[in-house]
Amino acid sequence: MLQQVEIPVGLDERSIPAATEGWIQQLLQRIEAFQDRWEVEQIEQFVAADYRFVYQTLSWVRETQLLTNNRFVEWGCGFAAVTTMAAQLGWSAVGIESEEVLLKHGRRTIADESESERKQEGQSAEDRSNSLTCRSGLDVELIAGNFLPAGAERLADDPTLPSVGHPTPPAYGTLGLDLDDFGTVYSYPWPGENLFHQMVFDRYGGRGALLVEFCGPNEVRVWRKIGDH
Numbered sequence: 495m496l497q498q499v500e501i502p503v504g505l506d507e508r509s510i511p512a513a514t515e516g517w518i519q520q521l522l523q524r525i526e527a528f529q530d531r532w533e534v535e536q537i538e539q540f541v542a543a544d545y546r547f548v549y550q551t552l553s554w555v556r557e558t559q560l561l562t563n564n565r566f567v568e569w570g571c572g573f574a575a576v577t578t579m580a581a582q583l584g585w586s587a588v589g590i591e592s593e594e595v596l597l598k599h600g601r602r603t604i605a606d607e608s609e610s611e612r613k614q615e616g617q618s619a620e621d622r623s624n625s626l627t628c629r630s631g632l633d634v635e636l637i638a639g640n641f642l643p644a645g646a647e648r649l650a651d652d653p654t655l656p657s658v659g660h661p662t663p664p665a666y667g668t669l670g671l672d673l674d675d676f677g678t679v680y681s682y683p684w685p686g687e688n689l690f691h692q693m694v695f696d697r698y699g700g701r702g703a704l705l706v707e708f709c710g711p712n713e714v715r716v717w718r719k720i721g722d723h
Contacts, residue, residue: 496696499559499704499716501551506712508550514582518545521575521603528573528599542575543682543708549579551706551714555678556583559716562702563677569641569691570657574600574634576680578607581632585678589634590641590665600636608632639665643673643698649690656684657691674700682708692717 510518525542566580571589573596580587591597640662650658666672673679679699683691688709695705696719705717 495719495721496692496705496717497720499718501714501716502554505550505554505714506547508554510546510549510553514549514579515546517607518549518575521545521573524599524603525573541682542572544711545575545579547712547714548576548680548706548708549583551716552576552579552583552680555704555706555716556585559704559718560702561677561704562700563675565671565676566678566680567641567673567676569679569681571600571636572596574603574636577634577636578603578632580678580680581634586633587635588669588676589636590639591636592638592640592660592662594638597636597638604632604634604636635669637665637668639663639668641665642694646694646698649693649697651690652686655687655690657687673698674703676700676703678704678706680706680708688715695719 522542522545564584564586566577566585566587568574568577568580568587568589571577571591574589577587577589577600589600591600640660642657642660642664643666644664647658653659677700679695681691688707691707692705695717699705699719701719701722703719705719707715707717709715
């Protein structure tokens with residue numbers, strides 16, 4: 495059973511560090527450049543969220559909500575913006591992505607964020623961006639795979655939902671974790687998928703864990719699982 499967490503009015507006025515503001519703007523420019531390239535296949539299911547508002551929400555969650563543990567997972571991480579922000583805010587963050595081209599850009603996001611560590615380690619950006627997982631001074635990891643746990647697709651009443659039907663296996667086996675091992679889950683549901691994501695979280699998420707859903711401009715919903723399904 496899920497219980498919606500009330501979000502305070504004026505959350506979008508919450509201050510953001512200047513360095514984070516600049517980082518978000520640079521990332522949005524990269525995303526825009528990626529989406530404007532005519533010579534590469536576009537990923538229809540990738541749409542950038544309002545990363546300022548997501549950061550404001552996550553920082554509020556971090557400061558005000560009881561967390562069952564410090565593990566954070568982003569469902570369909572794309573350029574890994576939210577995964578990286580979660581790590582910046584102190585979570586042990588994992589991003590799951592099934593599209594290899596997006597996973598490569600997500601690895602670059604993390605690699606760019608850890609430039610100083612990379613220089614100290616003597617590891618090139620190319621070497622790091624070509625690895626299966628990407629770690630840095632931030633506690634962050636990207637995994638190729640499906641964010642849905644095994645069996646979760648059966649909860650969908652519409653087989654055409656964008657989250658359903660990916661050929662890649664669930665990523666949790668690679669992680670050695672289950673969904674209920676994460677205290678915080680972030681998703682950006684495609685229109686019509688909100689209820690499906692909630693049902694998956696309710697069925698497979700951990701008791702007391704939080705689901706943060708970005709639902710569109712100026713709308714984020716936070717849910718807590720308060721009982722066993």
